[in-house]
Amino acid sequence: MNYFLKTLRFAKPYTKYAWLNVLFNALYAVFNVLSVLAFIPVLGILFGSEEKVTEKPVFKGISGIYDYVQNSLNYLVSHTIETSGVEKALLIICLISFALFFLKNLFRYLAEFVLAYFNSGIVKDLRDALYDKILELPIAYFSEKKKGDTIARMTSDVQEIENSFLNSLEAIVREPLTIVFTLISMFAISAKLTLFAFVLLPVSGFLISSVSKKLKAKSLLAQQETGNFLSFIEETLSGLKIIKGFTAEDKMKSKFHNSTARFKKLMISVFQRKSLASPMSEFLGSATIIAILWFGGRLVLRGEDGMKPQEFLGYIGLFYLILNPAKAISKAIFSVQKGNASAERILSILETENTIADKPDALVKTSFEDTIELKNISFKYKDEYVLKDFSLKIPKGTTVALVGQSGSGKSTIANLVPRFYDVNIGEILIDGINIKDLKKESLRDLIGLVTQESILFHDSVKNNIQLGVNKATEEETIEAAKIANAHEFIVDLPQKYDTNIGDSGNTLSGGQRQRLSIARAVLKNPPIMILDEATSALDTESEQLVQSALEKMMQNRTSLVIAHRLSTIQKADLIVVMQKGKIVEQGRHEELLSKEAAYYNLVNMQSLQ
Known part of the structure; x- marks a missing residue:
């Protein structure tokens, strides 16, 4: 219980409503019992053993309510038999029973x-x-x-x-x-x-x-x-x-x-x-x-x-x-x-406790001014650490790309910065403030997210693009779609921006879905952008359109790019090469190629020198 x-x-x-239900049920219960008690005088009449009551009973309190009710019925029967005969008394008792049954069922319905x-x-x-x-x-x-x-x-x-x-x-x-x-x-x-x-x-x-x-x-x-x-x-x-x-x-x-x-x-x-x-x-x-x-x-x-x-x-x-x-x-x-x-x-x-909850005195941050810093962070999903003593600074206005083989911890960083997960050791700072000290909503308002899998909803094109904003004009929505190279295919849809794209956007191609995801991030207009392998699942033609859209979107923004296709991050201000949760080398594209080390080997594997 x-x-x-x-x-x-x-x-x-x-x-x-509960008290009304109790009231009506109490009245139902009363009339339910009375409807049975009313038959006792009828049985008395039929058996010829009815109790003669010649004086009208007086109510003497709740303790004597049964005697009062019974004597009142017997008095009515006795009086009616004397004045109108037995059959009239039987009719009156039956009519009373009818009324009691009606009231009983009325209160049950109510x-x-x-x-x-x-x-x-x-x-x-x-x-x-x-x-x-x-x-x-x-x-x-x-x-x-x-x-x-x-x-x-x-x-x-x-x-x-x-x-x-x-x-x-x-x-x-x-x-x-x-x-x-x-x-x-x-x-x-x-x-x-x-x-x-x-x-x-x-x-x-x-x-x-x-x-x-x-x-x-x-x-x-x-x-x-x-x-x-x-x-x-x-x-x-x-x-x-x-x-x-x-x-x-x-x-x-x-x-x-x-x-x-x-x-x-x-x-x-x-x-x-x-x-x-x-x-x-x-x-x-x-x-x-x-x-x-x-x-x-x-x-x-x-x-x-x-x-x-x-x-x-x-x-x-x-x-x-x-x-x-x-x-x-x-x-x-x-x-x-x-x-x-x-x-x-x-x-x-x-009753599950939310392990990533705002502190009572959490701060609201409305702008990004200086640096994102990952300071000596370690993180594990279960038993083994996927990041170990990892540190990285991302100055405002720069594009930092994370590369490495699968399982090196790249996408984990993309999950930690918006605080989808909390670090086990160390801290992540935005403008010197630990993100655990910020309200989650204000932190995530500063960040735009484009993932490898285009997550869209069974709704119109317009509503999918406007997901991250409370209000947006038609002109702003169209402008975001143009920056994302999406406007051209949207106007060819049956109802243009009002076209429903189906479950998970399955009426669109992979490249079209990804460009809608980018338009959604553009319209939000955040100062920080996280791109988690945003082009890895696309064909060459779609990749070129999406890459062009991404480059336009990243202008004048701070971007953290997790890249599978190395051709997409050659213009990054800093490329960080990761292995097993640690940084093995970092620098610009040309600089890393000249070292002929980890990054050089990754590029060679993709046949992109």
Whole structure:
């Protein structure tokens, strides 16, 4: 129940709906009990044993409410029989019962009506909180997580909370109220018989709770498996070309079918245990009813408890009134246990500490004036350091290129400067200020990013270019596209800048996607630019267009260029050659070639002397 209670913090903005639901459910419970009590005088009339009440009863406080209600009905029946006959009395009692049933169901509807606002509001806020947390958490958190599992937590787990928790809330509120009002009436009719019934109930509770504990464990495993097969779907959709190209369909089918088979097995177990709740509670309730019929029948036959036959039958009706709420509560307990597993998975994200968070007194920096300095930094993703005691200064207005073989740590530096990851040792300074002392938003506002993989969104060309700015005019957007050599192909699109480019921009070529990425960075107009192998995945013609765009973009900016194709960085102010996380040499293109060392060998390998 701990996760259930934690989830309820999202209910705070919707408290008024919760209280309205409680009010309407309380009224439902009252009229539910009254609708049964109203039949006792009817039974008395039919059996010819109705209690004659000649004086109008007086209300003497809450403790005597049962006697007051019962005597009021008996007085009405007695008075009507005397003045209009037995049939008229029967009609009046039936009309009262009709009115009670109408009010009971009206308040039940109103309770569910306001509950819709409560449930839907919590589900919306829960999804919003999850999405906000995903945006807030560092990239390192997701590098070890499956995308499908995260999607499952936002979709099926949240849906499970709605189905299991929130829909069970009404049962948890309404049914105990019904039971309380019913028990008060049962005690008023016969305290001895009610105490006997209470001796039997704990046995039922123990049997139900023992099954519900096992249900939670199975539900957690089922939700984890949901994340697994959603991950398979996500990986399949993004890697469909490779799967088909390597004829790996059967291998992927086998993995997916194994996952769904495990899910099927778990869900069969969950549903079997869940479906056990209702028949088990009904059987235990029926066994209790039979015991009450035996014990209560003896009391009536012996006249020991002053209980009349019609009251005993009314008592049985009241006990049946408890059975459905008791079954609903047992189902709600099972549902809460099932939903608890989903709540645990959701809260594991929401309660994850953000390791790259702003300090309380973090500074806002709006301009870049002097130098970026990486000072004796060391960094590791897991166990082994990929950068070791690395130092580098990048003066304002210069272009510094990082080159080296794969795994030398080039892209790691591109991730550390915008603080996607934090260094383990050392510090990164901008104008002498440690980037950990800056607000992340203000730090990243100073930086433009163009990566090897063009990350675009299922939206229009215009909205993709304007992603990094709050407001931009049409002229500014077009100018950015022109600098990126993108305007020419954009105007040939069906709806020009309003054309939707599809999922990840898959309606465009690689070169077109990359030029849109550059236009996005140009429009942001940051003083610092990071280019992480921005041309390595392009053909020669596209590379020339993109390289031309990059050169125009880097004018009058400070640029950190991670390069795979060495032809793209020959004009850099400083080329830094890296091996295994360390600098092995640095200098300008001609200077490094003349040394005939590491850089010379890299150039030779690409046949570019």
